Amino acid sequence: MHMSDALMTPAVGGVMWGATAVATVYCAKKVREDLDESKIPLMGVAGAFVFAAQMLNFSIPGTGSSGHIGGGLLLAALLGPYAAFLVIASVLGVQALFFADGGLLALGANIFNLGFFPAFIAFPLAYRRIVGDAPTRSRIVTGSITAAVFGLLLGALGVVLQTTTSGIAELPFAAFAALMLPIHLAIGVVEGLVTAGVVLFVYQAQPEILARSANGRTLSGLRMRPVVVGLIVAALVSGGAFAWFASPDPDGLEWAIEGIAGTDEIKGASAGTHERAGALQERLSFLPNYGFHEGDAGAVAGGEGESGPLVDLGTTVAGIVGAVITLGAVALIGVVLRRRSASKTAGNS
Secondary structure, eight states: OOOOOOOOOHHHHHHHHHHHHHHHHHHHHHHHHHHOOHHHHHHHHHHHHHHTTTOOOEEEEETTTTEOOOOOHHHHHHHHHHHHHHHHHHHHHHHHHHOOOOTTTTTHHIIIIIIIIIIIIIIIIIIHHTTTTTTOHHHHHHHHHHHHHHHHHHHHHHHHHHHHHHOSOOHHHHHHHHHHHHHHHHHHHHHHHHHHHHHHHHHHHTTTTHHHHTTOOOOSSSSSHHHHHHHHHHHHHHHTTTGGGGSSSOOOOHHHHHHHHHHHHOOOOOOHHHHHHHHHHHHHSSSGSSOOTTTTTOOEEEOOGOOOOOEEEHHHHHEEEEEEEHHHHHHHHHHHHHHHHHHHHHOOO
């Protein structure tokens, strides 16, 4: 559900950038108020895992479409909504800047759609109400699926509204929504199952993480190593190897556009802001589309079709490098916020 710049006018993109900037500043303030050093590693590895997991597109049977998890709900369950928003913003920023996944003009909208709706609407209104303060396996699974579907449908509706408001692509609202919402309902069910699986792992390893994160309490004193190590291993394996098995089918957004326009390649404005954003992204993206530049040696073994999935060195490098960059970026944000919080506390003493 990563929107490209071709779907958005500078005006709509600017509004979404503004909304996302306000949300980011507010979340940074809230995280700074109660952030402890023990939470920073969890933020980093959770971000790395979401980056890697988003590379694993899964096919939606009978549709010719595919999807991947958004990760916002999972992050909210592990970190609380404020930290979750900062982490998903970091994930999407790394993807857009270095891997050309999602447009730079559309980045504000992508962060809002994949971060705000799951963290601040689906998490408190669906997940927390179902899971409550006494989680069980069935409550976690039910809450994860319900909230993931809820959040992803809101995000999909946001994409439809932002695209049709922009008016660059001739995609009628009703027809676009009629394709976007059902396909993202199916994707949301799978995301809910993945979210439940990770949350259950954390619940078994250190259940207090979930309770404290949901209530904005410190994680200090908890044994975090099993969870941190588990998420690091999952991120490296997902991005480094499992990504070879990602579905080649168009994702839900591309599939919906193709269903209306007959092609998933929508031409937007060809001058001004769009061109500058595209040129900047081209310069920054050293592993575009999660692989080497055309002409570089990437596929080192295997093959598609009869011999199985393509073992692609470019995909492996992109998955591991992207996860590491995301981990570093999130950890840096956490350290900066922690130091600012400590400085403010010392100044008030």
